[in-house]
Amino acid sequence: MVIEGIQADPKTLVGAPVMVGGDADVTMYDKNAVCKSTGYVHVVGVWTLEGLMTAGKTRVICKGPILKGQSVYAQWGGYCSADQQADLKRKTLVGTALHDCGPGDTIAECILKL
Numbered sequence: 001m002v003i004e005g006i007q008a009d010p011k012t013l014v015g016a017p018v019m020v021g022g023d024a025d026v027t028m029y030d031k032n033a034v035c036k037s038t039g040y041v042h043v044v045g046v047w048t049l050e051g052l053m054t055a056g057k058t059r060v061i062c063k064g065p066i067l068k069g070q071s072v073y074a075q076w077g078g079y080c081s082a083d084q085q086a087d088l089k090r091k092t093l094v095g096t097a098l099h100d101c102g103p104g105d106t107i108a109e110c111i112l113k114l
Contacts, residue, residue: 003045006052015061015107017043017074017094018052026052028078029092043074043092046112055112060094062108064101072097072110080108 007024018026029043045054061079066072070082074092082097095110 003052003054008047008052012047013061013078014047014049015059016047016078017060017080017092018045018047019043029074030076043094046094053112057098057109057111059107059109062101062106064103064106064108066097066101066106066108068097068100070097071095072108079105080110 006026008018009022009024009027012018012022012026012028017029019029021027021030026044026047028047045052046058046060047053048058060072062072063075063079063081066082072080072082072094074094075081075083080094093113095112098109098111101108
């Protein structure tokens with residue numbers, strides 16, 4: 001589902017996992033950020049050309065390799081990966097990969113689980 005009317009910081013990349021914060025409504029996920037009200041950060045969606053995607057199927061920026069059916073996690077720097085150890089404390093699950101992706105930078109199609 002695309003939520004209309006949400007604004008992202010200018011630095012936010014299409015396909016990047018995003019969190020509430022920054023100068024606009026949402027900004028790219030940052031492992032060092034802390035929400036002042038709750039004390040933790042939650043990835044709220046993926047930034048797309050249409051706006052904030054919170055459910056359904058979308059493409060995300062990834063660093064592979066990723067296997068079909070593998071969980072995909074938000075990482076700081078505006079990308080996702082299958083490496084849950086990189087940011088395990090925050091449990092930033094974005095979704096499930098719908099296809100295999102090779103090593104390096106790639107675009108993965110995922111079913112979002114936010």
